[in-house]
Amino acid sequence: MSPLSILRRHRVAALLGAALIISPAVVSLAQNASSIGTSNAAATTQTPIAGIKAPNGSFAPIVATAKPAVVTVTTVTKAQPEAMGGASPFDGDSPLDDYFRQFFGDQGTPMPRTPPQRQAPRSEALGSGLIVSTDGTIVTNNHVVDGASSIKVTLDDGTELPAKLVGRDAKNDLAVLKVKTGKSLPAIKWGDSDRLMTGDQVLAIGNPFGIGTTVTAGIVSARGRDLHSGPFDDFIQIDAPINRGNSGGPLVDVNGNVVGINTAIFSPNGGSVGVGFAIPSDQAQKVVAKLMKGGSIQYGYLGVQIQPVTPDVASAIGLDHAGGALVSQVNDGSPAANAGIESGDVITSFAGQDVKDPKDLSRAVADVAPGARETLDVWRKGKTMRISVDVGRNSDEAKTASTGDSSAPSAGQGARLPALGLGLMDITPEIRQQMNLADNEHGAVVASVNPDRPAAAAGVQPGDIIVAVNQAPVKSARQVTQAIAQAGKSGRHSVLLLVERGDAQIYVAVPFANG
Secondary structure, three states: OOOEEEOOEEOOHHHOOOOOOOOOOOOEOOOOHHHOEEOOOOOOOOOOOOOOOOHHHOOHHHHHHHHHHEEEEEEEEEOOOEEOOOOOOOOOOOOHHHHHHHHHHOOOOOOOOOOOEEOOOEEEEEEEEEEEEOOOEEEEOHHHHOOOOEEEEEOOOOOEEEOEEEEEEOOOOEEEEEOOOOOOOOOOOEOOHHHOOOOOEEEEEEOHHHOOOEEEEEEEEEEEEEOOOOOOOOEEEEOOOOOOOOOOOEEEOOOOOEEEEEEEEEOOOOOOOOOEEEEEHHHHHHHHHHHHHHOOOOOEEOOEEEEEOOHHHHHHHOOOOOOOEEEEEEOOOOHHHHHOOOOOOEEEEEOOEEOOOHHHHHHHHHOOOOOOEEEEEEEEOOEEEEEEEEOEEOOOOOOOOOOOOOOOOOOOOEEEEOOOOEEEEEOOHHHHHHOOOOOOOOOEEEEEEOOOOHHHHHOOOOOOEEEEEOOEEOOOHHHHHHHHHHHHHOOOOEEEEEEEEOOEEEEEEEEOOOO
């Protein structure tokens, strides 16, 4: 299980093994801790916040302001009932059912009965939330309410109320609930997360482990953390202890205002080790406003597979700096394809916003309403050009191609590039059949990779198909060899290979060996 865990707590004892520290239902947010990055979204200059002045450094005035607006969110999820004893040929949908009815049903003989159903287990989960409006509007994490058949909210005074799901958004991991009560509820104010600086004091409020509303204190440890959980990752990292059950609770500044929604922790053992993550309030407030208005959010879609422009990539294609988003593949029929975007383009701006890396582009496109016409700047073969695109609508089906594995071919005519550590083969009819390649697919197949040479270090794998060198198409192993040789003679420090791997295309920049 990944050490990056969502903070929802399951309370059914049957679901918690004695040897497990983290509930089996806890959802992983990232592949590993080393993949945590820092986005550019928080790189701007920040201004310190002047907070509440409390005697003896006490946080009590802040807690008195914020805590009444913090709630506990309890959800129930029911599994599908199972037939005791397994499947039966006499279930109502069995083709034998009509047969037995014909011979026994009209003669007074009891029909074989479907085995009794085992009572479906009931999973109860717990998280936190915050009241943002006196009319009972509550914000929490999407993963707290995901899959819930019923939702209950417990107010700070102990009042329990049924809650209605107004809307939720998985990409931002936020949800909006509504409770009805005959009185005005205490609400907490949104703060300005953009003003938070590393080192600022913060409070985390929630219901860890279901023991009751709890306040912990700490500082902002970092800004702009990217956990690779979605296109909008821009987390505030904090050292205030948060645990399972804190999900959806507020992160409060010294003014008593919400500057974040506590969402995840990094932990090797399931408990707090001082590395927590919160969604910035400036991001959350915009999402909540959209959810309150429409119940869901429609995201823009471009239809490209992109990757970073590393220094080696920039050198290979002649860019004077590493930046932008390199298009490795354009989905057929996508808005990008219709606009004329090509594989090999480097997108440097979109809708008037600079694109420094792929994350910038993903966020910018997702924020645009489907159907809008926007412009983007691309760098293509040494020239900058502007392209207009009609942004499409993102959906579960609108996904970039995934990376697959291919096995190396076993026969064919080829060439060797010992300096890079590559052995290449032409796509012969035998190899085409063996690798299940289309008739119009051309290039050179990577037959072998020397593990001690630059190509292996760059990520080239046996079975890859090289279809372009420095953005020029190639149809044979000889053409690949000639193109790479030409790149070396031009004085470039690396060569850019467009590689097909499974169903995806990726660019790989291979530096030339120094002797």
